[in-house]
Every structure is written in structure tokens, then in C-alpha cells.
Amino acid sequence: MDAAALWQRYKDWLYYHEGLGFYLDVSRMGFDDAFVADMQPRFAKAFADMAALEAGAIANPDENRMVGHYWLRDADLAPTPELKQDILDTLTSIEQFASQVRTGGIYPPGQERFTEVLSIGIGGSALGPQFVAQALGPDFPPLAIHFIDNTDPEGIDRILARLEDKLSTTLVIVTSKSGGTAETRNGMVEVRTRFEQRGLSFPKQAVAITGRGSKLENQALSEGWLATFPMRDWVGGRTSELSAVGLLPAALQNISIRSILGGAREMDAATRVPDLRRNPAALIALAWYYAGNGKGEKDMVVLPYKDSLLLFSRYLQQLVMESLGKEKDLDGNLVYQGIAVYGNKGSTDQHAYVQQLREGVASFFVTFIEVLKDRSGDSVEMEPGATSGDFLFGFLQGTRKALYENQRQSITLTIPEVNAHTVGAMIALYERAVGFYASLVNINAYHQPGVEAGKLAAAGVLDLQQAVVNALAQSSEPLTLRDLAAAAGAPDQVETIYAIARHLHANQRSLAIQGNPGHPDAIKIAALK
Numbered sequence: 001m002d003a004a005a006l007w008q009r010y011k012d013w014l015y016y017h018e019g020l021g022f023y024l025d026v027s028r029m030g031f032d033d034a035f036v037a038d039m040q041p042r043f044a045k046a047f048a049d050m051a052a053l054e055a056g057a058i059a060n061p062d063e064n065r066m067v068g069h070y071w072l073r074d075a076d077l078a079p080t081p082e083l084k085q086d087i088l089d090t091l092t093s094i095e096q097f098a099s100q101v102r103t104g105g106i107y108p109p110g111q112e113r114f115t116e117v118l119s120i121g122i123g124g125s126a127l128g129p130q131f132v133a134q135a136l137g138p139d140f141p142p143l144a145i146h147f148i149d150n151t152d153p154e155g156i157d158r159i160l161a162r163l164e165d166k167l168s169t170t171l172v173i174v175t176s177k178s179g180g181t182a183e184t185r186n187g188m189v190e191v192r193t194r195f196e197q198r199g200l201s202f203p204k205q206a207v208a209i210t211g212r213g214s215k216l217e218n219q220a221l222s223e224g225w226l227a228t229f230p231m232r233d234w235v236g237g238r239t240s241e242l243s244a245v246g247l248l249p250a251a252l253q254n255i256s257i258r259s260i261l262g263g264a265r266e267m268d269a270a271t272r273v274p275d276l277r278r279n280p281a282a283l284i285a286l287a288w289y290y291a292g293n294g295k296g297e298k299d300m301v302v303l304p305y306k307d308s309l310l311l312f313s314r315y316l317q318q319l320v321m322e323s324l325g326k327e328k329d330l331d332g333n334l335v336y337q338g339i340a341v342y343g344n345k346g347s348t349d350q351h352a353y354v355q356q357l358r359e360g361v362a363s364f365f366v367t368f369i370e371v372l373k374d375r376s377g378d379s380v381e382m383e384p385g386a387t388s389g390d391f392l393f394g395f396l397q398g399t400r401k402a403l404y405e406n407q408r409q410s411i412t413l414t415i416p417e418v419n420a421h422t423v424g425a426m427i428a429l430y431e432r433a434v435g436f437y438a439s440l441v442n443i444n445a446y447h448q449p450g451v452e453a454g455k456l457a458a459a460g461v462l463d464l465q466q467a468v469v470n471a472l473a474q475s476s477e478p479l480t481l482r483d484l485a486a487a488a489g490a491p492d493q494v495e496t497i498y499a500i501a502r503h504l505h506a507n508q509r510s511l512a513i514q515g516n517p518g519h520p521d522a523i524k525i526a527a528l529k
């Protein structure tokens with residue numbers, strides 16, 4: 001396509017939202033008019049599905065649940081007056097609680113005020129708050145935020161070491177919709193133990209964000225934690241950023257949660273328009289479908305050219321991959337759907353993997369995110385007429401062009417600046433794009449059956465570990481792996497028992513490996529006395 005034709009295509013497909021100052025360019029995706037025409041019936045269905053979802057249909061049939069994250073930013077949309085009131089009341093209680101904590105009305109025992117927030121959660125109960133904290137957190141927040149989002153002991157120790165002197169003024173938020181996620185429970189127990197070792201009362205400094213009736217909620221209520229906030233069953237973990245999950249930590253950092261919600265609401269209105277060309281989320285879903293042939297054949301590389309958006313790619317990774325990565329479609333056919341998402345930030349990645357993007361395997365399309373405003377205040381010139389921001393801009397444009405010239409496709413999203421309003425809008429944009437795409441390929445975007453298999457397998461490994469330790473304790477002499485497996489009642493699990501032995505040995509717990517661990521058949525395992 002020559003330059004004039006490309007410019008025409010750019011103008012033909014350019015989407016601009018005046019209120020949000022938001023642009024979307026899909027001109028560098030190679031679809032033609034015939035493809036768009038072919039897709040129209042699928043989009044008609046996607047728009048109808050979305051309207052039904054917003055009206056309260058059971059859009060998550062496997063779990064028999066409504067899908068209501070859109071109601072969080074426009075409570076008038078909630079399908080019943082009770083739900084509407086619940087949303088409004090929760091918002092008010094978040095604002096009141098956060099304001100009292102910030103101003104010292106709610107304070108830790110024996111201290112003037114809370115100075116830190118420690119957020120414990122994983123997946124959808126961590127990624128949104130982490131992304132928003134990095135994107136919008138002020139330089140000097142009233143409460144500095146820290147995260148434990150794994151069951152890695154060293155990771156937990158590192159955070160606790162940083163908080164050591166401030167534990168007595170740390171507000172702990174435990175976030176878990178199910179209230180039973182092992183990693184989150186472990187993080188909570190670890191932190192609680194540290195509190196107790198320091199003579200601090202954990203309940204007096206703890207808040208739970210969790211589902212009604214969950215184990216976590218019961219614990220928080222029975223122990224008299226500072227507060228509990230709800231996670232409703234009609235809000236999924238990966239779409240929970242604009243529920244208490246994201247709003248409470250944001251409000252504690254003095255980020256305007258009304259602006260985040262307002263931006264999302266405005267984007268929701270824009271993505272409710274049942275016309276492909278006038279709907280930015282539909283355009284994104286169209287581009288995804290085209291790029292990957294409706295089967296996720298191309299990965300999505302997310303390249304925000306702004307440091308504060310670094311975690312957006314990680315946030316999108318869960319949103320897109322946990323929603324779209326499904327074995328079966330809604331009719332039960334095996335489809336193995338999904339879109340792989342990765343990314344970091346431009347132009348940093350130019351000096352890492354962009355080499356492969358430009359010249360290597362063409363297994364992807366790029367989503368560029370451009371932010372028009374460079375910084376608050378003036379910029380110095382690095383070279384005559386060129387600031388640091390001009391360089392960043394130039395690298396984005398240059399990479400986009402270089403990729404296109406080598407038949408690598410891209411989408412470009414442009415926002416005026418990173419603020420609460422635009423961040424809310426971006427979250428809403430991708431929530432909707434994922435919903436549309438799921439309709440296009442006929443899958444349930446709102447469940448995650450695959451995750452359960454890994455959780456069950458992990459529990460099985462821990463049961464086996466216990467059986468191994470018990471079997472060794474009853475043995476009067478060291479055992480070969482094969483004999484140990486037989487004694488533990490798991491003769492076909494020798495490899496897992498080898499892994500268990502290595503791990504326990506390295507931590508000097510319960511057993512020791514005798515012999516060269518590189519030769520599994522030659523080693524013996526002895527109980528540690």
C-alpha cells in the first residue's frame with residue numbers, strides 16, 4: 001500500500017473519543033472490507049450478548065452467575081434496586097473508611113495513624129491494585145502501598161523486612177474473593193505471625209475484601225477485624241479492579257476513585273454502541289480476530305511507551321488469557337482458544353526483544369500505547385529541538401513503521417495523559433474487548449476451570465509429601481527412592497518423591513539425601529532425627 005493509500009486507510013479507520021481524548025488506530029491490521037462484512041453477523045450477536053449480560057443474564061453459565069462489573073461504575077444499570085443500593089453503599093463505605101484512615105480517624109493501637117498498606121492477594125486480587133498503584137500512585141502518598149502476591153517465603157521476608165519498623169502502623173488488606181486461596185492464606189498467616197512476634201494485634205490492623213460467607217469473611221468477623229468489604233459473586237477476580245478490590249487500596253493512596261469510575265463509565269458508554277466502526281472495543285476485538293484467525297494464532301505484545309504503564313501488560317495478560325484461554329466453547333466443542341499476551345514497555349524493549357519482533361518469527365501483533373503528554377512542566381532539549389519525550393515518541397513511531405514495513409501488524413491506542421480518568425477508561429476498554437471477542441469465538445470468558453486442575457495437583461503433592469515424611473519416620477533405615485515410594489503407598493510417583501526429597505533436604509526439614517542427588521537411583525533418603 002503506498003503512503004497516500006495508507007494515510008487514507010488510517011483516516012478511514014481512525015476512532016476518536018472526544019470526551020476521553022482517546023484515539024484508536026487499527027489501520028496497521030491487514031483486514032479488508034470483505035472480512036469486515038463477513039464479521040458483521042458475529043458482531044450483531046456479540047452486541048446482543050453484551051446487552052443481555054449488562055441486563056443481568058446468566059453470562060457465566062458454568063458457575064450460574066451474572067456478570068456485573070459494568071454496574072460497578074454505573075449503579076443505575078444494576079438489574080435490581082437491591083444490587084444498585086449495595087454498589088452505592090459499598091462505594092460510600094470505602095470512601096469513608098479510606099478517608100478516616102488517611103486522616104487518622106481510624107488508627108492503629110497506640111499509634112497516631114496508619115502509614116503503610118500491605119495488600120495480600122493474588123491474580124485478580126492483586127494485579128489491578130498493583131497496576132493502578134504504579135500508574136497513579138502519588139510520589140508521597142498518605143499511605144505507602146506494598147504487596148505480597150505469592151507464597152514465596154523469601155519474597156514475603158523481603159517485604160516484611162522493609163516494613164519491620166513500620167509494622168505497628170501498617171494496615172493489612174487481605175483480598176480473596178473465594179477466601180480460600182492458598183497463597184493468600186499463607187501470606188496472611190506469615191504476616192500475622194510476624195505481628196504476633198512483635199506483640200501487635202493483627203485483627204486491629206486488618207481488613208478483609210472477600211466474598212459473602214467465605215472462610216476469610218467468617219474469620220474477619222469472628223475476630224473483629226477493622227473492616228470487611230464485599231466481593232460479589234457477579235464480579236470476577238480479573239474484572240474486580242473497580243470493585244472494593246481496587247478502589248479501597250486506591251482511595252487509601254489518595255487516588256481519585258470517582259475519576260477512575262468516571263473514566264470507566266465513559267468508556268463503557270462508548271463501547272456499548274452497537275456499531276463496529278464507532279465502538280473501540282469492537283474494533284479491538286475485530287483486530288484480534290483478524291490477527292489470529294479467530295483461533296489466537298498470533299500473540300499480543302503490549303508496548304506502553306510510559307513507565308507508569310509498565311504493569312498494564314501484566315494486568316492484561318491475566319484479563320485476556322484467563323478469560324479467553326479455554327479448552328471448550330459454549331457448546332462443548334474442543335476449541336483450545338486464547339490469545340497469548342506479553343509485554344513490558346517501550347522504548348526499553350527496543351533494546352531487548354524488539355529485534356525478534358522486527359526480523360524473527362512473525363507470531364504476534366503489537367499493541368502500542370502512546371501517551372501524548374510527556375510530563376508536567378518544561379523539558380530540556382537533548383539535541384536542538386528534541387526533548388526526551390520527543391525521543392520516546394520517535395521510538396514509538398519508528399518501531400511501528402519498521403514493523404509494518406516488515407509485515408508485522410499493530411494496533412495503536414493513544415491517550416492524552418496517564419490519570420485516573422484515562423486509566424479507568426483503559427481498564428473498561430479491555431474488559432469490553434475481551435467480552436466481545438469471547439462472543440465472537442463462542443466461549444465463556446468468565447470462568448477459569450483450568451486453574452482448578454493445577455490447584456488440585458498441588459494439593460496432591462503436599463499430601464504425598466506428608467505420606468513420604470510419615471513413611472520415613474516409620475522406617476528404621478534409609479530407603480531408596482523406589483522403596484520410599486512403595487512405603488508411602490505411591491509406587492508410581494517416584495519422580496515427584498525425588499523432587500519432594502530434594503526440596504526438604506535443601507531446607508533441612510524432615511529428611512536428608514545420602515549420596516549424589518544427580519544419580520537418583522543411587523541415593524538413599526534418611527529421616528532427620
Ligand SMILES: O=P(O)(O)OC[C@H]1O[C@](O)(CO)[C@@H](O)[C@@H]1O
Pocket residue numbers: 122123124125175176177178179180181184237238322448451
Ligand atoms: O480472589 P481469590 O479467590 O483469592 O482468587 C485469586 C485469583 O485466583 C484465580 O481464581 C485463579 O486461581 C483468579 O481467577 C483469581 O483472580
